[in-house]
Amino acid sequence: MLALKPDQILKEVLDFNTKLGRGFSTLTQVGEVETGVSPREAIYREDKLVLYRYRPRVDRPLGVPLLIVYALVNRPYMTDLQEDRSLVRGLLDAGVDVYLIDWGYPDGADRYLELDDYINGYIRRCVDVIRHRHELQSINVLGICQGGTLSLCFTALHPERVKNLVTMVTPVDFHTPDNLLGQWAQGLDVDLMVDTLGNVPGELLNWTFLSLKPFRLTGQKYVDMADMLDDPGKLKNFLRMEKWIFDSPDQAGETFRQFVKYFYQQNRLITGDLSIGQRAVDLAQITMPVLNIYATADHLVPPDASIALERYVGTKDYTAVAFKSGHIGIYVSARAQKEIPSGIARWLKERV
Amino acid sequence: MAEIPATPAAWLDLWLETQKRSMEAWAELAKASGGEAPSSGGPWPDLFQKGVDAWWRTVTAGLPPGTHDAASKLMDIGKGYWRIGDAFNKLVEATRAVTPGDGDWQMAWQEGLKRFQESVCDAEGQVNPWSGFATFCGMPLDNWRRVVSSLSVFPGDFEQALRSEGPPGPEAVRRAMGRLLSTPPLGYTREWQEQVQEWAELWLEHGQAMHDYQTEIGSVGGRALDKLGSRLIARAQEGKPIESLREGYDLWIDCAEDAYAEVASGATFIAAQSRLTNTLMAVKRHEQQLVAELQSALNMPTRRELNTSHRRVQELRRELRALEGQMESLDLPRLHQELDGLRAELRALRADREQTRAAAPATPAAPAGGRRRAKAKEGG
Numbered sequence: 022m023l024a025l026k027p028d029q030i031l032k033e034v035l036d037f038n039t040k041l042g043r044g045f046s047t048l049t050q051v052g053e054v055e056t057g058v059s060p061r062e063a064i065y066r067e068d069k070l071v072l073y074r075y076r077p078r079v080d081r082p083l084g085v086p087l088l089i090v091y092a093l094v095n096r097p098y099m100t101d102l103q104e105d106r107s108l109v110r111g112l113l114d115a116g117v118d119v120y121l122i123d124w125g126y127p128d129g130a131d132r133y134l135e136l137d138d139y140i141n142g143y144i145r146r147c148v149d150v151i152r153h154r155h156e157l158q159s160i161n162v163l164g165i166c167q168g169g170t171l172s173l174c175f176t177a178l179h180p181e182r183v184k185n186l187v188t189m190v191t192p193v194d195f196h197t198p199d200n201l202l203g204q205w206a207q208g209l210d211v212d213l214m215v216d217t218l219g220n221v222p223g224e225l226l227n228w229t230f231l232s233l234k235p236f237r238l239t240g241q242k243y244v245d246m247a248d249m250l251d252d253p254g255k256l257k258n259f260l261r262m263e264k265w266i267f268d269s270p271d272q273a274g275e276t277f278r279q280f281v282k283y284f285y286q287q288n289r290l291i292t293g294d295l296s297i298g299q300r301a302v303d304l305a306q307i308t309m310p311v312l313n314i315y316a317t318a319d320h321l322v323p324p325d326a327s328i329a330l331e332r333y334v335g336t337k338d339y340t341a342v343a344f345k346s347g348h349i350g351i352y353v354s355a356r357a358q359k360e361i362p363s364g365i366a367r368w369l370k371e372r373v
Numbered sequence: 374m375a376e377i378p379a380t381p382a383a384w385l386d387l388w389l390e391t392q393k394r395s396m397e398a399w400a401e402l403a404k405a406s407g408g409e410a411p412s413s414g415g416p417w418p419d420l421f422q423k424g425v426d427a428w429w430r431t432v433t434a435g436l437p438p439g440t441h442d443a444a445s446k447l448m449d450i451g452k453g454y455w456r457i458g459d460a461f462n463k464l465v466e467a468t469r470a471v472t473p474g475d476g477d478w479q480m481a482w483q484e485g486l487k488r489f490q491e492s493v494c495d496a497e498g499q500v501n502p503w504s505g506f507a508t509f510c511g512m513p514l515d516n517w518r519r520v521v522s523s524l525s526v527f528p529g530d531f532e533q534a535l536r537s538e539g540p541p542g543p544e545a546v547r548r549a550m551g552r553l554l555s556t557p558p559l560g561y562t563r564e565w566q567e568q569v570q571e572w573a574e575l576w577l578e579h580g581q582a583m584h585d586y587q588t589e590i591g592s593v594g595g596r597a598l599d600k601l602g603s604r605l606i607a608r609a610q611e612g613k614p615i616e617s618l619r620e621g622y623d624l625w626i627d628c629a630e631d632a633y634a635e636v637a638s639g640a641t642f643i644a645a646q647s648r649l650t651n652t653l654m655a656v657k658r659h660e661q662q663l664v665a666e667l668q669s670a671l672n673m674p675t676r677r678e679l680n681t682s683h684r685r686v687q688e689l690r691r692e693l694r695a696l697e698g699q700m701e702s703l704d705l706p707r708l709h710q711e712l713d714g715l716r717a718e719l720r721a722l723r724a725d726r727e728q729t730r731a732a733a734p735a736t737p738a739a740p741a742g743g744r745r746r747a748k749a750k751e752g753g
Contacts, residue, residue: 023605024614025465025621033618034458038451045447129679133687142694201638208647210654217658219680232637232646236629243450244622 044250057098069125078113086118092167111362134273137298159184194329206285215278223269310338319348460492579652585645596632
């Protein structure tokens, strides 16, 4: 039945523990784990937000710049993790002029920020700063994950400011049957949570995300790590990713309340009942070209949650791209480095 | 007693020595049982864990600052993998001479799986929520415990403080709270006592929610085990038996995740998990109210007052942004341009008037009385 023998099992266990022991020495020598590698300059600041422009890597970048709107729940350096794992760098190499919003770490004074403040406030002003710098009526926007949902709302409310919209691993329909987060959110008393906690701690969100696949994410992953412990380079990559996973900012309380209620619990983005800043959000207003990239093995944003977008936008120029990976692999896998940035750049160039 | 290692290299040597001693001890046991593997329930995992725990106590003081967490994590991983090794060892032992379809193979197989389960979970499949990473089934609950600790107003790990009350579960919390709840509120502090008792009741509710969640998590183990059994048999029948512990471990994780996915999307689990979070929030909310009362009594600012200030500031900022927006919509540059034009026109008119005045011939001023007369005449 099993081709295993006790002495073999023991040897494997001891070998494994020896690796861990040796790995401790490597761990003490790894040094600082840096993230965010591409040169950039801050061109606008407001509260905790910083708008960065990355230094172009071609002489004549695309005339219409691209603004990356990342999620609020993790740090945006995932898009520029290291030199050979960087969506930003890939876009720069492909000739795109890249801007990015870094939301910072909200604290108690930010508790009353609402979706309106993020979408009609921060994002709009960042877009306007870029528009004025480049003397353009509209720019390209790339929304990632939750940032994609915010970008959809922004674009629906301010279509005149967006020339082309790209969404990556973006939830649109929050009630698809395979959306475990969506199911879990139904019984959550989010009012009690926000009234109690104010800002929602990153630890709580981490617990939720890890709970989606607890055995793989809190057990197997570290067993896999043991195989990298004798390679400082690989170990550093692992630790970089580990740093990102647990570098979760607290969430501004009122925004979290609204996001959970409006999207996860009530699915308003597609029911047509969503208003932000007393203005109705109608996805049919999105009539500019849309590129929607989703990951086929995404456990956080299941493919169906993203694919739904096509049914609700008003554009006639809609492209969906299925990428074989998980939620994280779409930024950092070797194949993603080759295909995703160049694909986005090509799509944009055809439409500028 | 071993000396405290001063360098990572010395740390490693001591670690390897511990491994070696564990292996030798295990080999002795194997010899004693006639070359067979030590029997299930034997000292295999204990031997390792006790050795490592003793070693850990010895070396902790000698580790470089800031490395304790990493070393502790590595050791937990090592313990967890050891436990999996023990589980597979028991499974191998129970099913060594068994071929599907032969005699009582199913009974032997079930016995092997039962022993496997005892190793990865606690006895009879019960999950110990305080067992942490070192036990397989403890992982999801260990995550939650960390969240609870991070949200608690109590320093350190509140649940850990209750461990002396006995086995984990709502009973431990109930025992701890029982004394508090059994005291009748009396005298001037009666209201305060009632609030503290209410807090205790909320903790009990959370304890019950924890128990329900724990039960749900516990059901994952059984399902995962069924899947593991089916897949191992299927692989054996396909002529692809598990050939390494690592292969077995990965298969076990696959089975556990599949089982968890089934349980975690069920209505009972979702309700239990929601209740776990909601009851914790209720506890914390009540704690905040208790703390706020103390702060008020000491004339210190409370969270509620801060919230009021923050909300007002945010509302003012929104009003300011709205006014800025209105000003933008007024098209101020155009108005400024128009104003500049009007000013220029006014300047031109004034200059024109001055020129006209300057060009007009000088006329003697009429006597004041004469002017008045002339006006009176015009008016009739």
